[in-house]
Amino acid sequence: MTASGxxxxxxRALADELVDLTRSLADLAYELGSDPDTLxxxxxxxxxxxxxxxxxxxIADILRSDAPASxxxxxxxxxxxxxxxxxxxxxxx
Amino acid sequence: MADVKVLVVDDSLTxxxxxxxxxxxxxxxxxxxxxxxxxxxxxxxxxYRPEVMTLDVEMPGMSGLEYLxxxxxxxxxxxxxxSTRTAAGxxxxxxxxxxxxxxCFPKPKVAVQAELDAIIGKLGKRIKSAxxxxxxxxxxxxxxxxxxxxxxxxxxxxxxxxxxADAANTQALFELFQSFPANCPPTLVVQQMSPGLLxxxxxxxxxxxxxxxxxxxxxxxxxxxxxxxxxxxxxxxVVDSWPEGTLRLLAREPVAGERPSISLLFxxxxxxxxxxxxxxxxxxxxEDGSAGLRAMLAGGAYAIGRNxxxxxxxxxxxxxxxxxxxxxxNIMKLCSK
Numbered sequence: 001m002t003a004s005g006x007x008x009x010x011x012r013a014l015a016d017e018l019v020d021l022t023r024s025l026a027d028l029a030y031e032l033g034s035d036p037d038t039l040x041x042x043x044x045x046x047x048x049x050x051x052x053x054x055x056x057x058x059i060a061d062i063l064r065s066d067a068p069a070s071x072x073x074x075x076x077x078x079x080x081x082x083x084x085x086x087x088x089x090x091x092x093x
Numbered sequence: 094m095a096d097v098k099v100l101v102v103d104d105s106l107t108x109x110x111x112x113x114x115x116x117x118x119x120x121x122x123x124x125x126x127x128x129x130x131x132x133x134x135x136x137x138x139x140x141y142r143p144e145v146m147t148l149d150v151e152m153p154g155m156s157g158l159e160y161l162x163x164x165x166x167x168x169x170x171x172x173x174x175x176s177t178r179t180a181a182g183x184x185x186x187x188x189x190x191x192x193x194x195x196x197c198f199p200k201p202k203v204a205v206q207a208e209l210d211a212i213i214g215k216l217g218k219r220i221k222s223a224x225x226x227x228x229x230x231x232x233x234x235x236x237x238x239x240x241x242x243x244x245x246x247x248x249x250x251x252x253x254x255x256x257x258a259d260a261a262n263t264q265a266l267f268e269l270f271q272s273f274p275a276n277c278p279p280t281l282v283v284q285q286m287s288p289g290l291l292x293x294x295x296x297x298x299x300x301x302x303x304x305x306x307x308x309x310x311x312x313x314x315x316x317x318x319x320x321x322x323x324x325x326x327x328x329x330x331v332v333d334s335w336p337e338g339t340l341r342l343l344a345r346e347p348v349a350g351e352r353p354s355i356s357l358l359f360x361x362x363x364x365x366x367x368x369x370x371x372x373x374x375x376x377x378x379x380e381d382g383s384a385g386l387r388a389m390l391a392g393g394a395y396a397i398g399r400n401x402x403x404x405x406x407x408x409x410x411x412x413x414x415x416x417x418x419x420x421x422x423n424i425m426k427l428c429s430k
Contacts, residue, residue, distance in 0.1 A: 023129070026106050030127060033110030034117075043107075050106035057153075077153055 008066070015063035022056040025049065055081050096123040097220050100143035102134045102160075103127075103175065104152040108200070112147055112175070115209040119217035131155040131163070138168070145223045149200075150176040150185050158189055165193040171223035171261075173216070175200045186287070187294045190263035195219065195226050195377070197260060197287055219261075222377040226261055226402075241271040243303035247278075248430040249317055253335050253370040254278045255362045255389075257355030257382040260286040262375040265417070267298065270320060272421050275303040278371075278428040280320040281340070281362065283330060283355045285376065291325045311342040323353035331361035338365055351381040359385025368393030371427050373420065375399065395427050 029049040033039045039046065058081055062072045069089065076082040099116055101124060103109045109127040116124050125141040128134035130152055137143070146164070150157040161172055174189045174197040176182040186197040196219050201208030254277075258266055266284070273280075284291070292308065299306050305319040309330055313321065315338040323330035328342035330353050348354035355376065362370045363385070372389040374382045379399060390396045396407045397415060404415045406423055415423055 026129060029106055030110055030113075033106075034114065036114060039110060039114060046110060047107050053106055054104070 011063045015060040018056055018060045018063070022053045022060070025056075026053045029053075054078060094121070096121055097145055097223070098123050098125045098141065098143045099220060100125055100134065100137055100141060100146045101127040102130070102146060102152075102157075103149040104129055105149070108149065108175070111201070111209050115213050115216070116147075116220070119213065119220070122217060122220055131160040134160065138170075143170070145171045145173065145220050147173045147175060148194075150174050150182065150189060150197075158185060158192065161189055161192050161194060169193065171195045171220075171226045173198065173219060173223075183289045183293045186290055187263070187297055190260055190286075190290070190294070191267055191297070193264050195223055195261035197290065199287060199289075218378055226377060241268055244272055244274045244425065246274045246276045247425060247428065249276065249278055250428060250430045251336060251369060252278055252428045253315070253332070253338070253362060253366045254280045254424065254428060255359055255370065255372050256280060256282045257359065257372070257374045257376055257385070258282065258284040259376040259378065260284070260290070261377045263294065265375060267301070269421050269424075270298060270302045270304070270306070273302060273304050273320070274425075276318045277304045277320070278424075279315045279317050279338075280304075281309075281315070281323075281330065281332060281358060282320060283323045283353045283358050285351055285355070285381065286325070288325055291322060295322055309340045309342065311340065313340045314338075315340060323358065326352065329353045329357045331358060332365050333361070335362075335366035335369060349381045349384075354385075355382035356385030356388075360388045363388040363392035363394060366392075366394070370394040371396070371424065373397045373424065375420075397423065 029046050032042065033046050055078060058076045058078050062076065065072045073082050073085045099122055101109055101112050103112065113124045113127050116122050125143050126137040128137050131154065148157045148161060157174060164170060164172060172194045174186060174194045176186045176197055177200050189197055198212055198216060295306055295308055307319060307321055308324050309321040315321065315332060321340060324342065328344050331341050331343060332338040333341055348357050355374065359372050359382065362372065370389060372386050372394055374386045376382050386396045386398050390407055397404055397420060398407065404417060404420060405412045406415045
């Protein structure tokens with residue numbers, strides 16, 4: 001069991017699932033963005049999907065990691081996500 | 094000619110969409126896939142066999158530079174890098190070019206179509222000329238870190254050397270200048286590359302070569318043992334006389350879309366030094382440079398130019414093939430007594 005109480009095998013399975021779902025979401029957005037008119041009209045939405053998929057991949061990395069929680073969050077390169085996670089952790093503590 | 098197959102690799106979905114969309118609008122270019130990182134790119138390389146790759150320098154996990162090094166070691170292909178416009182980004186871009194990337198474009202400050210439209214013409218030209226890139230399998234391990242040693246001093250014959258290059262020749266220039274003796278012939282270089290990359294490249298070269306290397310300034314005397322790079326963007330570099338020449342930086346309009354212009358440098362060398370000069374045109378895209386090289390030939394100079402993926406040494410009407418790795422030896426022979 002990890003410090004969070006989750007079975008590490010389950011954590012890795014969830015991480016893999018999250019990566020697969022993220023890739024599907026990114027492929028869908030890529031497909032939509034391939035149409036110049038859709039891209040022009042929905043650029044902001046595609047950028048939002050971009051941010052969501054990058055956050056999901058960072059969360060998958062956290063799930064895969066065996067490091068202590070604070071170290072896992074320090075390893076997140078998306079600063080806003082790292083800050084949010086630290087805030088949530090502090091509230092939950 | 095069949096379309097050039099391109100694979101786009103970038104961790105940002107937005108950039109993948111924008112770069113792919115921009116490339117799809119270039120006639121003769123086909124985007125065969127878009128990967129979000131090195132792992133997915135490896136699969137797509139096997140699946141789609143792209144001829145050219147665009148690669149983001151900064152990616153989480155395996156960085157673009159690490160993946161580039163892997164590509165150049167295992168399966169060399171023309172790679173065009175995208176990098177942020179920061180000092181760190183510039184240093185990484187120079188490193189990418191040194192590793193064998195054929196060009197490095199700045200990433201748009203804001204991920205919008207208009208920013209990519211500004212570079213699309215040059216990007217398209219670069220992709221289409223990529224087929225002629227001299228790709229060498231990078232050396233692995235310790236051998237990669239080993240630099241070429243400078244050759245012993247030469248007995249210089251007074252000949253002035255002028256070199257025209259582009260970003261794709263960065264690796265070749267590093268190897269060439271690492272071999273130059275400390276008292277090398279005076280060497281004038283115009284290298285076409287993205288803004289902001291010349292100064293960090295000169296700084297890297299300075300630590301690795303025996304001759305002096307400088308970014309030229311107006312009025313600088315041309316002396317043996319020094320390599321002079323034309324500054325980027327605002328001026329052309331020419332030499333006013335030979336021997337005992339002085340460099341002039343001219344704030345004139347771009348020539349063939351380029352400033353500094355290789356052709357303008359070569360033409361000034363032809364006028365000033367005539368047969369007492371050697372011109373070497375390494376650039377993949379010879380739109381800038383070939384006219385100047387012809388002027389040097391007409392003035393009686395020796396000229397080494399590109400012939401597809403090979404090179405030829407020309408003097409008057411005589412022409413002979415030169416292998417890419419024999420250019421250094423030919424330069425030293427032609428500039429020594």
